[in-house]
Amino acid sequence: MDLGLAGATVCVQGGSKGMGRAAARCFAQDGARVAILARERATLEETARELARLGSPEAFGISTDLSDDEAIRRAFAEIGERFGALNTLVNAAGPTGGSLRTFDQLGDEEWIEAFEIGALAAVRCARAALPLLRKAEWARIVNVSAHSTKRQTAILAAYTAAKSAMTSVSKNMSLALGPEEILVNTVSPGSFASEGFRQAMAGLPKERGLDPSDLGDCMRWIREDFGHPAHLPRAGDPSEIGPVIAFVGSKRNSYMTGANINVDGGSDFT
Numbered sequence: 085m086d087l088g089l090a091g092a093t094v095c096v097q098g099g100s101k102g103m104g105r106a107a108a109r110c111f112a113q114d115g116a117r118v119a120i121l122a123r124e125r126a127t128l129e130e131t132a133r134e135l136a137r138l139g140s141p142e143a144f145g146i147s148t149d150l151s152d153d154e155a156i157r158r159a160f161a162e163i164g165e166r167f168g169a170l171n172t173l174v175n176a177a178g179p180t181g182g183s184l185r186t187f188d189q190l191g192d193e194e195w196i197e198a199f200e201i202g203a204l205a206a207v208r209c210a211r212a213a214l215p216l217l218r219k220a221e222w223a224r225i226v227n228v229s230a231h232s233t234k235r236q237t238a239i240l241a242a243y244t245a246a247k248s249a250m251t252s253v254s255k256n257m258s259l260a261l262g263p264e265e266i267l268v269n270t271v272s273p274g275s276f277a278s279e280g281f282r283q284a285m286a287g288l289p290k291e292r293g294l295d296p297s298d299l300g301d302c303m304r305w306i307r308e309d310f311g312h313p314a315h316l317p318r319a320g321d322p323s324e325i326g327p328v329i330a331f332v333g334s335k336r337n338s339y340m341t342g343a344n345i346n347v348d349g350g351s352d353f354t
């Protein structure tokens with residue numbers, strides 16, 4: 085299926101690792117020009133080289149702290165200079181789970197940090213990208229939220245609240261931008277063995293016998309510590325969600341907006 089991405093211009097924030105990078109790879113393979121935003125320069129540069137190898141005619145990273153509105157504005161000014169217009173913005177950056185504490189154990193700073201990266205970064209990026217999206221012949225925004233918004237875990241209080249805010253504002257963006265045919269959707273991942281995920285798992289006590297490279301063990305951790313089982317007996321690999329994000333963010337998706345798509349290995353969530 086031709087997604088209509090050849091020559092399209094795409095920005096994936098959080099595109100240097102995990103699910104964001106998996107999506108960026110799909111856009112690159114289909115011939116899109118891709119800008120990726122994250123903090124670590126080395127991973128950005130390495131990923132940009134990989135995207136070029138995969139077929140992107142223009143791939144580059146901009147080191148950006150997405151909790152800094154000024155830095156976001158500068159990044160989109162640079163994207164504007166290079167691309168002129170933007171077809172697709174993917175907001176994928178975020179922590180895998182944030183500070184694992186109950187609501188009363190979290191201080192204001194941690195709450196604010198969770199909202200800055202979990203929700204406000206998507207709003208700030210969409211706001212900064214809007215003039216460029218409006219210049220494009222077709223435009224899409226994809227917001228990567230989380231399945232944990234649909235089932236509470238006490239120690240994911242701030243993370244879940246921030247992702248719930250992102251899911252809500254994503255729907256609002258769809259309503260606000262619908263008249264201009266800028267389509268906005270949410271993709272809600274279940275458990276994915278991304279870099280962030282594996283790193284968090286690597287810190288677990290050895291005696292638990294959980295191997296971060298084993299997708300079955302990844303799901304066992306999630307089931308035991310967070311109570312989020314899936315129908316499938318394993319976690320997802322980021323390469324299994326990248327194509328979903330790419331489709332939702334493509335020209336080919338022409339009538340789905342305001343949707344919240346679960347990619348979670350099976351759940352009872354609607």
Ligand SMILES: NC(=O)c1ccc[n+]([C@@H]2O[C@H](COP(=O)([O-])OP(=O)(O)OC[C@H]3O[C@@H](n4cnc5c(N)ncnc54)[C@H](OP(=O)(O)O)[C@@H]3O)[C@@H](O)[C@H]2O)c1
Binds near residue numbers: 100279
């Ligand atoms: N993995 C899961 O099981 C899971 C489940 C549900 C939802 N999610 C959500 O899905 C998205 C992708 O998660 P992932 O697990 O694939 O992530 P990951 O492997 O941890 O990668 C996170 C990406 O975001 C960037 N990032 C993080 N904080 C940033 C900041 N302050 N400024 C700029 N860039 C920042 C990272 O780059 P730098 O570190 O270089 O900045 C990296 O590119 C996140 O929004 C996450 O909350 C994940």
